[in-house]
Structure formats: C-alpha cells, structure tokens
Amino acid sequence: xxxxxxxxxxxxxxxxxxxxxxxxxxxxxxxxxxxxxxxxxxxxxxxxxxxxxxxxxxxxxxxxxxxxxxxxxxxxxxxxxxxxxxxxxxxxxxxxxxxxxxxxxxxxxxxxxxxxxxxxxxxxxxxxxxxxxxxxxxxxxxxxxxxxxxxxxxxxxxxxxxxxxxxxxxxxxxxxxxxxxxxxxxxxxxxxxxxxxxxxxxxxxxxxxxxxxxxxxxxxxxxxxxxxxxxxxxxxxxxxxxxxxxxxxxxxxxxxxxxxxxxxxxxxxxxxxxxxxxxxxxxxxxxxxxxxxxxxxxxxxxxxxxxxxxxxxxxxxxxxxxxxxxxxxxxxxxxxxxxxxxxxxxxxxxxxxxxxxxxxxxxxxxxxxxxxxxxxxxxxxxxxxxxxxxxxxxxxxxxxxxxxxxxxxxxxxxxxxxxxxxxxxxxxxxxxxxxxxxxxxxxxxxxxxxxxxxxxxxxxxxxxxxxxxxxxxxxxxxxxxxxxxxxxxxxxxxxxxxxxxxxxxxxxxxxxxxxxxxxxxxxxxxxxxxxxxxxxxxxxxxxxxxxxxxxxxxxxxxxxxxxxxxxxxxxxxxxxxxxxxxxxxxxxxxxxxxxxxxxxxxxxxxxxxxxxxxxxxxxxxxxxxxxxxxxxxxxxxxxxxxxxxxxxxxxxxxxxxxxxxxxxxxxxxxxxxxxxxxxxxxxxxxx
Numbered sequence: 001x002x003x004x005x006x007x008x009x010x011x012x013x014x015x016x017x018x019x020x021x022x023x024x025x026x027x028x029x030x031x032x033x034x035x036x037x038x039x040x041x042x043x044x045x046x047x048x049x050x051x052x053x054x055x056x057x058x059x060x061x062x063x064x065x066x067x068x069x070x071x072x073x074x075x076x077x078x079x080x081x082x083x084x085x086x087x088x089x090x091x092x093x094x095x096x097x098x099x100x101x102x103x104x105x106x107x108x109x110x111x112x113x114x115x116x117x118x119x120x121x122x123x124x125x126x127x128x129x130x131x132x133x134x135x136x137x138x139x140x141x142x143x144x145x146x147x148x149x150x151x152x153x154x155x156x157x158x159x160x161x162x163x164x165x166x167x168x169x170x171x172x173x174x175x176x177x178x179x180x181x182x183x184x185x186x187x188x189x190x191x192x193x194x195x196x197x198x199x200x201x202x203x204x205x206x207x208x209x210x211x212x213x214x215x216x217x218x219x220x221x222x223x224x225x226x227x228x229x230x231x232x233x234x235x236x237x238x239x240x241x242x243x244x245x246x247x248x249x250x251x252x253x254x255x256x257x258x259x260x261x262x263x264x265x266x267x268x269x270x271x272x273x274x275x276x277x278x279x280x281x282x283x284x285x286x287x288x289x290x291x292x293x294x295x296x297x298x299x300x301x302x303x304x305x306x307x308x309x310x311x312x313x314x315x316x317x318x319x320x321x322x323x324x325x326x327x328x329x330x331x332x333x334x335x336x337x338x339x340x341x342x343x344x345x346x347x348x349x350x351x352x353x354x355x356x357x358x359x360x361x362x363x364x365x366x367x368x369x370x371x372x373x374x375x376x377x378x379x380x381x382x383x384x385x386x387x388x389x390x391x392x393x394x395x396x397x398x399x400x401x402x403x404x405x406x407x408x409x410x411x412x413x414x415x416x417x418x419x420x421x422x423x424x425x426x427x428x429x430x431x432x433x434x435x436x437x438x439x440x441x442x443x444x445x446x447x448x449x450x451x452x453x454x455x456x457x458x459x460x461x462x463x464x465x466x467x468x469x470x471x472x473x474x475x476x477x478x479x480x481x482x483x484x485x486x487x488x489x490x491x492x493x494x495x496x497x498x499x500x501x502x503x504x505x506x507x508x509x510x511x512x513x514x515x516x517x518x519x520x521x522x523x524x525x526x527x528x529x530x531x532x533x534x535x536x537x538x539x540x541x542x543x544x545x546x547x548x549x550x551x552x553x554x555x556x557x558x559x560x561x562x563x564x565x566x567x568x569x570x571x572x573x574x575x576x577x578x579x580x581x582x583x584x585x586x587x588x589x590x591x592x593x594x595x596x597x598x599x600x601x602x603x604x605x606x607x608x609x610x611x612x613x614x615x616x617x618x619x620x621x622x623x624x625x626x627x628x629x630x631x632x633x634x635x636x637x638x639x640x641x642x643x644x645x646x647x648x649x650x651x652x653x654x655x656x657x658x659x660x661x662x663x664x665x666x667x668x669x670x671x672x673x674x675x676x677x678x679x680x681x682x683x684x685x686x687x
Contacts, residue, residue: 049073156191475607
C-alpha cells in the first residue's frame with residue numbers, strides 16, 4: 001500500500017468550489033508531495049523547488065543583503081511512479097482531493113502516470129464506517145483514536161493555511177504573489193510528512209473496508225466524478241428574480257415602517273419595530289415569526305409575510321450551484337459516502353437531500369417561465385416560484401434522461417421485518433398485491449389503533465395513523481410526538497398525543513418488544529466483553545474499543561468506547577403521569593459526535609438503536625439495488641434518503657426494469673416486502 005498526501009496553493013477557494021474545480025484552476029500549484037510505502041518508517045518528500053523570499057521581504061538592509069537559501073527542485077519520485085504504474089493500491093485521507101490533484105496537476109502538467117480508479121482507497125471513508133470522525137485532527141486526537149505519537153500537527157496546519165493562499169495586497173508597493181519563506185516552507189514539508197504518518201497510523205488501527213463496502217465507496221466516488229448536469233440559465237434567472245423581489249420588499253418595508261426598515265437583513269430593527277407594536281419577541285427567528293403571523297393583522301401581517309419570503313434561504317442553492325459547476329455545467333462531488341452513522345450517504349454543496357418538497361407537477365412549464373421572464377403568479381410570488389423550481393435545476397445531459405425511483409415506506413417495512421411483526425408485514429404484502437383498494441399503510445395502522453375500518457375518507461383518523469407510523473416507530477413519547485406532528489402540519493392536544501402513543505404500542509407489540517430487546521442485548525454485550533449476543537437477525541459483540549451490531553447483510557454498525565453508566569432519569573410530565581418521579585437506569589453510552597464537530601458521551605436506548613438498525617438495513621437494501629442498476633446501465637447521479645436518481649441513455653431500459661432491479665429481495669432478507677415506484681423525465685422533480 002502507498003500512502004500519500006499533497007499540499008497545494010491556489011487563488012481559488014477550495015471550500016467554496018470543491019476539489020474538482022480547485023485542482024484544475026489555472027492558479028493552483030503543487031507545493032509538495034509526501035508518501036510512504038507499506039509500514040516503512042521512512043516518509044519521503046518531493047517538491048518542485050522554491051525561491052527563498054526571506055531577504056526580499058526583510059525589513060532591515062542587513063537582512064536584505066543576505067543571499068537567499070533557495071530550495072532546489074527534487075527529481076521526479078521514480079520509485080513511487082513505477083509502483084503506481086504497476087498498479088499498487090494507494091490510500092489518502094479524503095482521497096477525492098488527491099485523485100483530482102493527481103489527475104490535473106501530476107498527469108496533465110507533469111506527465112506522471114495515471115492512477116486507475118480501482119487503485120484508490122480512502123482512510124476517511126474507513127473511519128466513517130467505524131463511527132469515528134472523518135477530520136484527521138479529530139480522528140487522531142482525543143475525540144478519536146487518540147494517537148499521541150501520530151496526531152495531526154495543528155501548528156503546521158496554520159502554516160499550511162498561510163502558504164496555500166495568495167498574499168493580501170498592501171499599500172507597500174508590488175510584492176510577491178505567494179508567501180515563500182524558506183523556514184515556513186520547511187515547516188510545511190514537515191507538516192505534510194506528519195499528515196502521512198497520522199493518516200497511515202489511523203488507517204492501520206482499523207480494518208479495511210469489506211468487499212461490499214469497498215464496492216459501495218467506489219460507486220459513490222464514480223457518482224461524484226460523474227457529476228450532475230445543472231440548468232445554468234435557470235439558476236441565473238432565479239437569482240435575478242430573488243434579488244428583484246428583495247429590492248421591492250425593501251421599498252415596501254420602508255413604506256410600512258416609515259423608513260425604519262428598508263432591507264430584509266435588518267433583524268434588530270424588525271424586532272424593535274414589533275416590540276413597539278406591542279408584540280414582544282426576543283428574536284425574529286423563523287419559528288417565532290411563523291407563530292406571530294398566525295394572529296397578526298394589517299401591516300404587521302403583511303410585513304412578516306413579505307419578510308419571511310425575502311429571507312427564504314432555499315433559493316441560495318442556486319448561488320451554490322453556479323459557484324460549483326464547471327464550464328460543462330456539471331457539478332461534482334455532491335455526495336459523502338457513509339455520511340450518516342447508519343451508512344447512508346450525506347449531501348455536500350447544494351445538498352440535494354433537503355430540497356423543498358412543494359414541487360409542482362408542471363415543473364418544466366415553471367422552469368421555462370422563469371427563464372423566459374413570464375408571469376409566475378400561478379406558482380406564487382417570485383421567490384416562492386424560484387423555490388418550487390429548485391428540483392428542476394437538475395437536468396439530463398444530451399442524449400440522456402432523468403430516471404428516479406422511491407422505495408415505498410421502506411423504514412416501516414424494515415422495522416416490522418427485523419422485529420418479526422408478521423401482521424404488519426402482511427398488511428404491506430396485501431397493499432403491494434392490490435388486495436386493499438382505497439387503503440394505505442396509514443389507514444391500516446389507524447384501523448388497528450381504532451379497532452374499526454378506516455379509509456382515506458376518514459381524514460382525522462388517517463392523520464392519527466400517519467403520525468403514529470412516522471413518529472412512534474422508534475419509541476417516541478407523547479410529549480415529543482406533539483412537536484413531531486407539527487412538522488407534518490398536524491396539531492395534537494396532549495390527550496390526543498397520549499392516545500396515539502398508547503394505541504400504537506398496544507397494536508404493535510412485536511416492535512415494542514424489539515426496542516427493549518435491542519437495549520438489553522447491547523448492554524449484555526458490553527457487560528460480557530468478547531461474548532456474542534444473538535438477537536433474532538442481529539449479533540452484538542464488543543471487540544477492542546468498539547461495540548458492533550452485525551446486521552443481516554453482514555455489515556456492522558459500530559459504537560466507539562461503549563460503556564454502561566447508572567443514569568438519573570427525569571421523565572417529562574405527561575397526561576398519563578403528570579408528576580413522574582425521577583429514577584435510576586443502567587444506560588448504554590458511547591463516544592461520538594452529538595453536534596457538528598462537538599464530541600462527547602452519547603447516551604442511547606432501545607428506540608434509537610432500533611432506528612439505527614432499521615435505517616442501516618434499509619440502506620443496505622438500496623445499496624445492493626444500486627449495484628444492480630449500475631451494472632445494468634443506469635448510472636446513478638445521487639440519492640435522496642430512499643430515492644435513487646439515475647441518468648440512463650435515451651431509449652435505454654424502462655422505469656419498470658429500474659424498479660425491478662432495485663426491489664429484488666436479498667438472500668439475507670427473506671420475506672422482506674420491497675416496493676418502489678419511479679418515473680422518467682428530462683428534469684428532476686418530486687412525484
């Protein structure tokens with residue numbers, strides 16, 4: 001195995017435009033390359049040579065008179081190039097960056113040999129499968145593997161940030177474009193060498209990706225390299241629409257407030273204006289304004305309605321898309337392999353996972369109207385129209401089309417299957433076979449809960465079935481369910497919420513039992529380290545510093561540094577128990593990321609473990625389906641939770657075949673009822 005790491009400099013902003021565009025930017029240059037072979041203690045370094053600017057930038061005449069100590073260019077790293085050309089595997093941390101740099105800076109500019117796609121590995125991907133941090137400083141530091149001898153050099157990191165960007169322009173006359181001080185360059189070289197040591201040490205503490213996961217990671221990397229075609233014209237027109245709306249909004253604000261507010265960004269002034277109107281608010285955050293506008297009247301109601309639309313953040317995705325597309329109108333590297341603890345991919349850049357859902361059926365007509373400057377009133381105000389058109393910015397390349405398929409209620413099916421809930425599974429099989437016309441999973445759940453036939457005509461009861469199915473599957477209680485129901489547009493009283501929770505648990509006893517079996521099995525595995533605890537389709541075991549839950553697919557969920565702690569629980573008051581007593585509970589905890597870049601002990605319980613397991617096994621079903629669709633000629637563009645979006649050639653295949661490939665039942669999931677429905681068009685949409 002070859003381990004390598006680059007340091008580069010560029011006028012381009014890597015974080016804003018991504019590795020693919022950064023690597024091919026005209027200003028991007030190699031600064032050094034550190035590499036090592038297998039477990040050799042020697043880490044070698046190559047650099048292109050640098051002129052020492054220390055005397056040139058010195059402040060005293062004596063220092064300026066000293067001869068420069070230039071760094072002589074290194075010859076090409078012959079052994080490295082030979083071993084790469086021979087096909088030896090090569091690993092880097094977040095290797096998409098190294099792949100792009102190697103292709104655009106080493107192959108195209110220096111004539112070095114190509115590295116085949118199959119040679120690449122990624123230590124960050126490996127860490128993610130263990131539930132460990134991806135960022136090298138966290139992975140090797142106290143929040144990760146705590147590799148004191150080979151942790152990331154954060155002092156060197158600060159030098160790297162300085163040398164990787166152009167100098168800030170000053171009034172002192174012409175200066176060199178780059179920081180190029182010999183001593184700082186040497187520190188950068190040591191930093192790069194240290195990164196290779198840290199990456200290799202972290203990687204060697206973890207097992208390699210198993211074959212199916214290596215295949216899944218490669219599929220993700222191919223998807224990122226393939227990219228997604230974006231309608232540039234729609235982006236430009238939508239941004240202009242939003243800007244014009246905000247200008248008009250500012251003028252209306254000034255009219256309503258007598259000039260106190262004239263921009264949609266003046267949050268402090270809006271809060272003061274509302275307070276002066278007798279509406280006491282501590283903040284003008286969206287949730288607060290949404291509550292205020294419900295009872296507001298007159299100018300206040302108009303003001304807040306316009307304000308919230310002017311501050312609609314989703315249209316900023318058009319700006320992000322434009323910033324990240326290349327000359328070919330393709331945006332790349334939008335997906336992160338194993339971005340969630342359960343193994344699901346996460347979104348990057350435009351974040352296709354959280355596009356607005358209120359997409360019109362006539363998406364093509366809306367997009368053309370925006371581009372042509374036509375009347376948009378049938379889709380709402382200009383920002384509303386631009387927001388509703390967001391999915392339509394994804395279009396197919398010439399000669400291809402967009403094909404998408406969404407798994408039907410796959411998590412509910414997965415929860416019933418893994419918990420052995422045969423009645424629930426039979427309901428899904430009947431629905432899939434068309435034996436229950438006019439029914440869906442929500443009416444069936446409601447029928448079980450209310451002990452009578454509920455149809456789609458019984459709107460109130462069906463809503464109860466929907467809230468229960470989506471909210472109660474993972475042990476949600478009656479207090480949390482009220483908040484969750486609001487996200488579905490359903491308002492519940494405490495009594496109604498308590499009734500739904502009680503009835504759901506009474507009619508889904510196998511699932512309820514599974515929650516407690518998961519928690520007890522995990523605790524038992526931690527108590528008796530080294531023993532395997534079998535639980536239906538699952539196996540729990542502590543090995544080294546990890547608690548593993550082996551899924552039916554053979555893949556493992558990982559929990560780092562598991563331990564048990566007697567935890568004082570303070571239940572929230574409920575309808576059934578308005579004055580609950582605190583109690584002690586033996587709880588399972590592990591070390592992980594509980595907020596973005598915030599690490600600590602994470603307490604977990606049966607319902608949460610069930611959610612992890614169900615989402616993970618559903619992810620594996622989709623992974624296996626995507627293996628088949630890729631091999632059959634349906635190249636994947638991206639995934640959105642349980643939806644797969646591909647771009648086959650025009651005239652190739654069919655939606656029926658695509659769905660059939662995705663819904664084949666794996667050998668490891670006998671009896672799992674899988675169903676998907678899809679569509680084909682030239683633009684992405686939400687059916």
